[in-house]
Amino acid sequence: MISFSWESPARFSRAALLAPAAGPEKAPRPRVLAASALILCLAIAPANAADHGDGHAPAENHAAGDHGGHGAPAKPIEPLSVKAHGLPVELTRTLQLLQDRIARGSTQAHLAQRQLLGHIEQRLIALDPETWTDAENVRAAVTFALAGGGPTALRALLRTGKAPEAEQSLALGALAYLEGREKEARAKLAGIDPRTMPAGLAGQLALTQSALMVREAPAKSLELLDLARLLAPGTLVEEGALRRQIFVVAQGGDARRFEALAIQYLRRFRRSVYAGNFRQRFAGALTRLDFDSDRTRIASLERMLDEIEPESRRDLYLLVARAGLEQGRRETALFASERAMGLAAPDSRPAAQARLYRGAALIVADGRFEEGYEALRSLDRADLAASDAELLDSALSAARQIRTPAPSAEAAPAPTPSASRPMPESASLLRAQEALARAERAMDGATGTP
Known part of the structure; x- marks a missing residue:
C-alpha cells in the first residue's frame, strides 16, 4: 500500500510547487494547505480503493505492486437483495403514481383513473386466497380501497378468512368507513398509529382517521391532517389533506392559519385537478x-x-x-x-x-x-x-x-328581517x-x- 507521511519527500516536493517564496519560519497559507491536502488525497485514493475493510491490501496486490505487475481482478459487487412484492402492492403503487400526477394537474391522469381503479379491483378479486396471508398484501388492498377503490375488494379479501389476525382491525375499520359506519370505523382504526404503517398507507390512513374525527374533535382532526401531510409529501394525499385543513380552520375562525395554509395550497397545488373545487369553497370561506x-x-x-x-x-x-x-x-x-x-x-x-x-x-x-x-x-x-x-x-x-315602491309598502310595515x-x-x-x-x-x- 502506498502512503505518504508528512515527512515524505513526495509531499514536500508537491507542496513546494504550490508554496510561495517565503522563509522557513513563515506558516503556509490556508489555500496552499488545502491544495496540498487535495493532492495527498488523490495520491492515496487508488491505494485505498484496493484495500479490504480492515485496511490491509491482499498479499497478491503487494506482490504485484512490488514487481510492477497487475493483481487479481476485483471481486464483483454483490447487488443488494431486494424483496419481491406481491401483485397488490405493485398495483397500488401504480395507482398512487397516477394520482400524484393528478395532484400536479394532469387531466389525462384523472380521466385514466376510473379505468385503472376498475382494472385493479378485478385483479384483486381474482387473486388466490392465499395471497391474503401476507400482511403486506392486505395493507396494499386497504390502501387501494381508501385511495378511491371502494369496498368491493376489501369485502372479497375478508370473505377468504386468510387475512392475518393482526391486520383484521385495519381491514374491518377501512371497510366500515367506506360503508358509512363511522362509529365502528372509529373504534377499529383509533388504536392504529399511521406512523407504523408502510409509506403508501400511512398518509392515507391519517387522512381517513381525520375525516372520522372532524365533527367530534376538530383539533385532533387537524393534527391528523398535519400528520398526513408529513407522511405523504407531494402526493394527492397531501393535496387532499391541505385542502380539507383549510376549511376546518376557516370554520374555526382562525384567520391567520387560514391565510398561511391557503398560501401553501395556492403555491404548491394550484394546478391540481381538484383546484377548481378548492376555489369554489375558498371563495365561500372568504x-x-x-x-x-x-x-x-x-x-x-x-x-x-x-x-x-x-x-x-x-x-x-x-x-x-x-x-x-x-x-x-x-x-x-x-x-x-x-x-x-x-x-x-x-x-x-x-x-x-x-x-x-x-x-x-x-x-x-x-x-x-x-x-x-x-x-x-x-x-x-x-x-x-x-x-x-x-x-x-x-x-x-x-x-x-x-325606484317605484309598491303602493302598499307604506301601509303595511315591513317585518323585521x-x-x-x-x-x-x-x-x-x-x-x-x-x-x-x-x-x-x-x-x-x-x-x-x-
Whole structure:
C-alpha cells in the first residue's frame, strides 16, 4: 500500500510547487494547505480503493505492486437483495403514481383513473386466497380501497378468512368507513398509529382517521391532517389533506392559519385537478371576512391571491364577489368585483361579470343607488353567461321596485328581517325579494355578523 507521511519527500516536493517564496519560519497559507491536502488525497485514493475493510491490501496486490505487475481482478459487487412484492402492492403503487400526477394537474391522469381503479379491483378479486396471508398484501388492498377503490375488494379479501389476525382491525375499520359506519370505523382504526404503517398507507390512513374525527374533535382532526401531510409529501394525499385543513380552520375562525395554509395550497397545488373545487369553497370561506369593518383583512386576501397568476386571480375574485352577493355580504361583493375589474380586459366577459356584481352590490349601498342602476342598465345580456343574465334581470327588477315602491309598502310595515337569512342562491338571486329596500337592511345586519 502506498502512503505518504508528512515527512515524505513526495509531499514536500508537491507542496513546494504550490508554496510561495517565503522563509522557513513563515506558516503556509490556508489555500496552499488545502491544495496540498487535495493532492495527498488523490495520491492515496487508488491505494485505498484496493484495500479490504480492515485496511490491509491482499498479499497478491503487494506482490504485484512490488514487481510492477497487475493483481487479481476485483471481486464483483454483490447487488443488494431486494424483496419481491406481491401483485397488490405493485398495483397500488401504480395507482398512487397516477394520482400524484393528478395532484400536479394532469387531466389525462384523472380521466385514466376510473379505468385503472376498475382494472385493479378485478385483479384483486381474482387473486388466490392465499395471497391474503401476507400482511403486506392486505395493507396494499386497504390502501387501494381508501385511495378511491371502494369496498368491493376489501369485502372479497375478508370473505377468504386468510387475512392475518393482526391486520383484521385495519381491514374491518377501512371497510366500515367506506360503508358509512363511522362509529365502528372509529373504534377499529383509533388504536392504529399511521406512523407504523408502510409509506403508501400511512398518509392515507391519517387522512381517513381525520375525516372520522372532524365533527367530534376538530383539533385532533387537524393534527391528523398535519400528520398526513408529513407522511405523504407531494402526493394527492397531501393535496387532499391541505385542502380539507383549510376549511376546518376557516370554520374555526382562525384567520391567520387560514391565510398561511391557503398560501401553501395556492403555491404548491394550484394546478391540481381538484383546484377548481378548492376555489369554489375558498371563495365561500372568504365571504366570512368583513372587508368593511376590518380593512386589514383586505391585505390578507391580497397576499393569498398574489400567489397565483393574474387570470386565475381574476377568476377567484369573481367567485368571491358572486358568493358575497349570495350570502348578503355587500362590502365583500363590492371589494372583490372591483379587484376583478382591474384584472379583466375591458370588453371581455369577465369584465362584464365584474360590472354586474359591482352594480348589484351598489344598488343597496347608501347613496350609490343611481351609480349601481346605471351600471346594470349598461350591460348587454349577450355578454353574460346564462346564470349571470338571470342575475341581471333580477337585479334590474329589484332596482325598479326601489325606484317605484309598491303602493302598499307604506301601509303595511315591513317585518323585521333576520340578519342571518342568506340571499337566494344562483339563478333565483334577488328574485324572491319583495323590495330591495328591505334587503338593504338585511344585508346591513348581515355584514355585522362574524
